[in-house]
Amino acid sequence: MRHERPPKEFFQNNRKKFIEQMEKSSIAYFYSSDEVLRNGDVHHEHRPNNNLFYLAGIEDPECKLLLCPEYDRFQEVLFIPYNDPSLAVWNGPMITVEEAKEISGIETVMYTNSFEAQFSRIQKSVENIYAKLDGTGRDHAIMNGVRFADYLRYNFPGLNIKKTYPISSELRVRKQKEELNLMQKAIEITEKGFRAVIDECKGGIYEFDLQATFSYTFLKNRSMRYGYQPIIACGKNAATLHYADNNEQLKDGELLLLDVGAEYCNYTADVTRVYPVNGKFSERQKLLYSGLLEIQKELVRSVKPEITFKELQEKTVDLIGKFLLEIKLITDVKDAKKYYMHHVSHFLGLSVHDIGNHSGPLPAGAVITIEPGIYIPEEGIGLRIEDDVLVTESGYENLSQNIPKEIDEIEKLMAK
Numbered sequence: 001m002r003h004e005r006p007p008k009e010f011f012q013n014n015r016k017k018f019i020e021q022m023e024k025s026s027i028a029y030f031y032s033s034d035e036v037l038r039n040g041d042v043h044h045e046h047r048p049n050n051n052l053f054y055l056a057g058i059e060d061p062e063c064k065l066l067l068c069p070e071y072d073r074f075q076e077v078l079f080i081p082y083n084d085p086s087l088a089v090w091n092g093p094m095i096t097v098e099e100a101k102e103i104s105g106i107e108t109v110m111y112t113n114s115f116e117a118q119f120s121r122i123q124k125s126v127e128n129i130y131a132k133l134d135g136t137g138r139d140h141a142i143m144n145g146v147r148f149a150d151y152l153r154y155n156f157p158g159l160n161i162k163k164t165y166p167i168s169s170e171l172r173v174r175k176q177k178e179e180l181n182l183m184q185k186a187i188e189i190t191e192k193g194f195r196a197v198i199d200e201c202k203g204g205i206y207e208f209d210l211q212a213t214f215s216y217t218f219l220k221n222r223s224m225r226y227g228y229q230p231i232i233a234c235g236k237n238a239a240t241l242h243y244a245d246n247n248e249q250l251k252d253g254e255l256l257l258l259d260v261g262a263e264y265c266n267y268t269a270d271v272t273r274v275y276p277v278n279g280k281f282s283e284r285q286k287l288l289y290s291g292l293l294e295i296q297k298e299l300v301r302s303v304k305p306e307i308t309f310k311e312l313q314e315k316t317v318d319l320i321g322k323f324l325l326e327i328k329l330i331t332d333v334k335d336a337k338k339y340y341m342h343h344v345s346h347f348l349g350l351s352v353h354d355i356g357n358h359s360g361p362l363p364a365g366a367v368i369t370i371e372p373g374i375y376i377p378e379e380g381i382g383l384r385i386e387d388d389v390l391v392t393e394s395g396y397e398n399l400s401q402n403i404p405k406e407i408d409e410i411e412k413l414m415a416k
């Protein structure tokens, strides 16, 4: 195994907590996505489903989980695809019943071809089913969800459908010690990537050369994949917020923006740094960068339980507005949004934009990003500094603070 999963007790406990929040006379249904054809007979890489991982530790495609606490024969059942021995030589070993039991701690594991027979029996005992059936249509896991929605509509129109989101987001937003260990590991791997990139960075190489350095470092350190498309953006490219072409040549004198996070055991880091290509900030770059760095550090220090995303955003707009006024980029503080147009923070975890209550007060245990930015396309400059911050009982802990962001440290490291 490339990464260490938490022990089965972690997943058992998560299921227990989910069941505690379910209404009486309910079952809950979770599933991983289908395998998706890319071209010919080649599949897209399978990314595990977050809820199925969180509740059962299962990372395989085309699996299903039913929580049925009031059913008399069993209270939870996991379905895995039938492991056809004649296909094993082509596809490699698939998850077995024994492995699924060991990973998840679920006693009852069946093959997916028996799902419908089991489901029609189990649903007789309840009025409600929790399931994720909605989606944007861009989520291919939803094909499974759409099929299941049709299946329910034609066969069991009497079942009330309830969303899993309110319960799963309430549980997943508060990170447990096992999850924080995995997130810290993802951040440590990400740090190794940033440090390797600092060593490689120079004018004349290409953005994708540095992506190769990240990829190599992440793989060597047991990360399965990036948590999102890495942004490696030199000069004016950094002022395009979701630039991900990573195709251009680095030029001496320009700034390089790196927004990259390794995923480890399905948990992701999300870190942004800005480094001067030639290892030294110009006076103008230093002025802008140090101003943003002070703002970012002040925002990190303001993280504490009960603060809201709205308050963090207002504070960011206020601080950036004052700074831009001070350096005469704007003449009215209200024009800050001309140079800063995104949100300062989001939840982080199994997804880079993780689930949680975005309008309420932040609970202790949440991990959020703090990522103010200043983008000045007319100067060919895009700046963003992003750390991953844990909300603690007493305030905050910056989980990514070891990834260099101080001017002295950056220039010293890049001078070598």
Ligand SMILES: [Mn+2]
Pocket: 270, 346, 369, 371, 386
């Ligand atoms: Mn982010």
